Amino acid sequence: xxxxxxxxxxxxxxxxxxxxxxxxxxxxxxxxxxxxxxxxxxxxxxxxxxxxxxxxxxxxxxxxxxxxxxxxxxxxxxxxxxxxxxxxxxxxxxxxxxxxxxxx
Amino acid sequence: xxxxxxxxxxxxxxxxxxxxxxxxxxxxxxxxxxxxxxxxxxxxxxxxxxxxxxxxxxxxxxxxxxxxxxxxxxxxxxxxxxxxxxxxxxxxxxxxxxxxxxxxxxxxxxxxxxxxxxxxxxxxxxxxxxxxxxxxxxxxxxxxxxxxxxxxxxxxxxxxxxxx
Numbered sequence: 565x566x567x568x569x570x571x572x573x574x575x576x577x578x579x580x581x582x583x584x585x586x587x588x589x590x591x592x593x594x595x596x597x598x599x600x601x602x603x604x605x606x607x608x609x610x611x612x613x614x615x616x617x618x619x620x621x622x623x624x625x626x627x628x629x630x631x632x633x634x635x636x637x638x639x640x641x642x643x644x645x646x647x648x649x650x651x652x653x654x655x656x657x658x659x660x661x662x663x664x665x666x667x668x
Numbered sequence: 669x670x671x672x673x674x675x676x677x678x679x680x681x682x683x684x685x686x687x688x689x690x691x692x693x694x695x696x697x698x699x700x701x702x703x704x705x706x707x708x709x710x711x712x713x714x715x716x717x718x719x720x721x722x723x724x725x726x727x728x729x730x731x732x733x734x735x736x737x738x739x740x741x742x743x744x745x746x747x748x749x750x751x752x753x754x755x756x757x758x759x760x761x762x763x764x765x766x767x768x769x770x771x772x773x774x775x776x777x778x779x780x781x782x783x784x785x786x787x788x789x790x791x792x793x794x795x796x797x798x799x800x801x802x803x804x805x806x807x808x809x810x811x812x813x814x815x816x817x818x819x820x821x822x823x824x825x826x827x828x829x830x831x832x
Contacts, residue, residue: 570676570716576778578680578713582687582706584771589691591763594755597696597742601703604734605687608710611726619717624792624801627722631802634729635813639820641734645741646827652745 575616582609596651596658600644607637675716683709696747700738707731719793 582605589602611630618626648658655662686705693699707730714723755763791797802810 570672573779574676574680577775578683580771580774580778581684584767584774585684585687585691587770588763588767591767592691592755592760595696595747597738597747598690598699601690601700601738604730605690605703605706608707608730612710612713615714615717615719615722618792619719622792624797625805627719627793627798628802628806630722631725631798632806632809632813634725635817638729638734639816641737642820642824643827645737646824649741649745650827658745658747 572616572620575613579609579613579616582606582612594659594661596648596660596663597645599660600641600648604637604641607633672716675712679709679712679716682706683713696742697739700735700742703738704731704735707735714793717793718791721793721795721798 586602586606586609589605590599593599593602611633614626614630614633618624618630651663652658683706686702686709689702690699690706693702707726711723711726711731714720714726
């Protein structure tokens, strides 16, 4: 059993860096699947910070919230990938620039 | 103390480097594999933070379910090639600039965070305590989550069925 002795600031920095990398990926790539993966990365950065604060403040509420975020992420990925597969069937591509025709 | 700190540094290095590789890899399959490495590093962080049950759930749900879904879709669509069109250099520079700016602002804002309270010693990360909190204080959100998952499942089947 390892009791946490790492300053909470380190976790804030690590989460910020991971979240920013996720934002960078969303802005940088055109492959819609990679953009989904980067959204997952952002969610995980937030999860990590929540667990860090939960341990820091000795309150299990943060860890329960992480549960719910995981459930929402699973639902989001399932629906998003289904939409992506339908988009690929119609356009033979997962390039998000095609989606600018969504305005109808 | 030092062992914990070295483990923290190592896991952080692995997480950040593989997260960068997720963005920079040309091949989408490699991106997803690097993302799995990142998730394992984050699971190590959970262990380090004394959240054992959450670490196990993280590995099962993320590395076991979500990433398999990603890889399955990638291979079903046969996207493991490197002919993805790229954004123009100007947009890439703008993306790096804005993401770096956001990181700078966030770190600058949160820099003064100090450890106001340090309470430790309790086993809040174990399944017994988490289950008590989950089924006492968060029973209604838990039930709503089941409805959310059911709705997502029905929606996925409806979307994936197609019009044929």
